[in-house]
Amino acid sequence: MSRSGTLFVIGLGPGHSAVMTDQARTALRQADVIIGYTGYFAWVEGLVQDKECVALPLAQETTRAQLAVDRAQQGQTVCVISSGDAGIYGMASLVLEVVEQRQVGTVLPDVVVIPGVSAINACAALLGAPIGHDFAVMSLSDLLTPWAWIEKRLMAAAEADFVTVLLNPKSAKRHWQYGRAQEILALHRAADTPVGVVRNAYRPDQAVDITTVAGMLDVRVDMLTTVIVGNSQTRCFQARLVTPRGYDVAATR
Amino acid sequence: MSRSGTLFVIGLGPGHSAVMTDQARTALRQADVIIGYTGYFAWVEGLVQDKECVALPLAQETTRAQLAVDRAQQGQTVCVISSGDAGIYGMASLVLEVVEQRQVGTVLPDVVVIPGVSAINACAALLGAPIGHDFAVMSLSDLLTPWAWIEKRLMAAAEADFVTVLLNPKSAKRHWQYGRAQEILALHRAADTPVGVVRNAYRPDQAVDITTVAGMLDVRVDMLTTVIVGNSQTRCFQARLVTPRGYDVAATR
Numbered sequence: 455m456s457r458s459g460t461l462f463v464i465g466l467g468p469g470h471s472a473v474m475t476d477q478a479r480t481a482l483r484q485a486d487v488i489i490g491y492t493g494y495f496a497w498v499e500g501l502v503q504d505k506e507c508v509a510l511p512l513a514q515e516t517t518r519a520q521l522a523v524d525r526a527q528q529g530q531t532v533c534v535i536s537s538g539d540a541g542i543y544g545m546a547s548l549v550l551e552v553v554e555q556r557q558v559g560t561v562l563p564d565v566v567v568i569p570g571v572s573a574i575n576a577c578a579a580l581l582g583a584p585i586g587h588d589f590a591v592m593s594l595s596d597l598l599t600p601w602a603w604i605e606k607r608l609m610a611a612a613e614a615d616f617v618t619v620l621l622n623p624k625s626a627k628r629h630w631q632y633g634r635a636q637e638i639l640a641l642h643r644a645a646d647t648p649v650g651v652v653r654n655a656y657r658p659d660q661a662v663d664i665t666t667v668a669g670m671l672d673v674r675v676d677m678l679t680t681v682i683v684g685n686s687q688t689r690c691f692q693a694r695l696v697t698p699r700g701y702d703v704a705a706t707r
Numbered sequence: 708m709s710r711s712g713t714l715f716v717i718g719l720g721p722g723h724s725a726v727m728t729d730q731a732r733t734a735l736r737q738a739d740v741i742i743g744y745t746g747y748f749a750w751v752e753g754l755v756q757d758k759e760c761v762a763l764p765l766a767q768e769t770t771r772a773q774l775a776v777d778r779a780q781q782g783q784t785v786c787v788i789s790s791g792d793a794g795i796y797g798m799a800s801l802v803l804e805v806v807e808q809r810q811v812g813t814v815l816p817d818v819v820v821i822p823g824v825s826a827i828n829a830c831a832a833l834l835g836a837p838i839g840h841d842f843a844v845m846s847l848s849d850l851l852t853p854w855a856w857i858e859k860r861l862m863a864a865a866e867a868d869f870v871t872v873l874l875n876p877k878s879a880k881r882h883w884q885y886g887r888a889q890e891i892l893a894l895h896r897a898a899d900t901p902v903g904v905v906r907n908a909y910r911p912d913q914a915v916d917i918t919t920v921a922g923m924l925d926v927r928v929d930m931l932t933t934v935i936v937g938n939s940q941t942r943c944f945q946a947r948l949v950t951p952r953g954y955d956v957a958a959t960r
Contacts, residue, residue: 598953700851
């Protein structure tokens with residue numbers, strides 16, 4: 455059997471090349487073939503012009519992962535590109551699962567995950583410092599996860615006063631989950647608890663809104679929106695959210 | 708009153724310049740003065756040689772934040788540098804709190820938070836894809852947070868099957884908290900649940916260990932260690948952790 459290639463799974467950051475790391479660029483330069491969702495190729499244009507680029511539509515995540523492992527097993531250096539951080543609801547877990555499945559009687563590629571600035575980091579920065587203390591991150595999509603698990607996690611995060619980051623709050627086909635999440639959070643948070651809502655962070659149509667637990671259903675959200683619900687300590691001033699770490703900033707110098 | 712300057716709070720990434728973003732570099736180039744913990748200046752050496760650099764020892768976080776706001780109020784362009792992501796247990800919340808305190812009768816600086824690859828992103832990437840699904844992030848340091856809150860969050864994260872990221876597991880002065888955290892997690896996780904332990908991610912003395920909930924106290928941890936405890940779905944193969952998103956990777960193509 456021949457030697458297998460390297461398979462990089464790369465987080466490109468939230469969608470602006472200034473938020474990409476050099477580590478990601480270096481991996482792209484080494485690649486024979488780059489595989490990703492069609493929309494992501496615009497972000498890496500200047501880096502991939504002499505490469506084979508396989509652009510696949512959204513919802514073909516498994517196909518992308520399998521193709522990437524195929525090519526690496528043929529000896530190629532492969533890059534799978536993901537938005538944000540490839541390890542957070544990204545392509546890294548899928549690629550590794552495909553490799554795991556092929557473990558028997560074959561040469562496996564070396565998988566290298568290159569971290570990126572996730573939507574969570576980016577949206578939090580645009581809001582100020584909402585995740586300056588303990589936080590929970592969860593997706594409201596119940597396409598692949600039973601809603602009962604999601605609801606249990608929402609209750610736990612709300613009860614234990616975690617700042618709560620909600621991803622995929624709504625989609626074209628999912629409407630009620632975000633409302634139910636708000637109901638659960640409202641059981642354990644004051645109505646005026648600050649909430650930040652960021653759509654399309656660092657993209658041309660970026661929108662940053664600050665609202666409250668009581669008002670969070672009045673702000674438009676979709677699949678590209680991140681909602682950060684403050685905890686009991688989170689404050690809002692001048693359109694910024696801050697969850698303090700507990701330092702006494704008033705201490706005399 | 709004169710116009711106030713801009714205050715950038717910058718996440719440098721985990722400590723290797725290849726994991727820094729261009730956005731961070733651009734902000735550093737614009738700065739009149741750069742303020743940070745002494746150890747971080749080595750990471751930005753080539754970028755700051757013509758700048759005023761104020762290096763302050765660890766544990767002077769509040770002083771650093773106050774000095775930064777002073778300088779920005781004097782009209783300077785100021786960069787506060789943080790490792791990882793400045794918004795996650797970093798300097799962003801402190802700087803904003805100092806600004807909040809000075810709100811009355813003064814010109815406030817424009818604070819811009821520049822996100823970075825956090826220790827969480829970096830350690831997860833080195834382990835494979837442990838945070839491919841819902842996760843909770845918490846610090847075990849009870850210096851500024853009551854232990855009762857931390858314990859409540861540990862129980863909630865364990866019960867609700869969040870992948871659980873533990874920061875600051877131990878320090879020179881804090882010994883028992885990590886053991887107590889393990890006890891709580893072990894109540895709700897199988898003894899063989901995979902656990903990843905990463906020390907000094909992307910730094911010269913990087914160490915990556917994979918263990919289990921039963922074995923996690925046998926691996927050395929300190930302030931620069933991130934511990935990622937899998938959930939009921941997390942698997943380990945070939946020294947990689949994967950928490951699946953739920954796709955059927957065996958589906959026929």
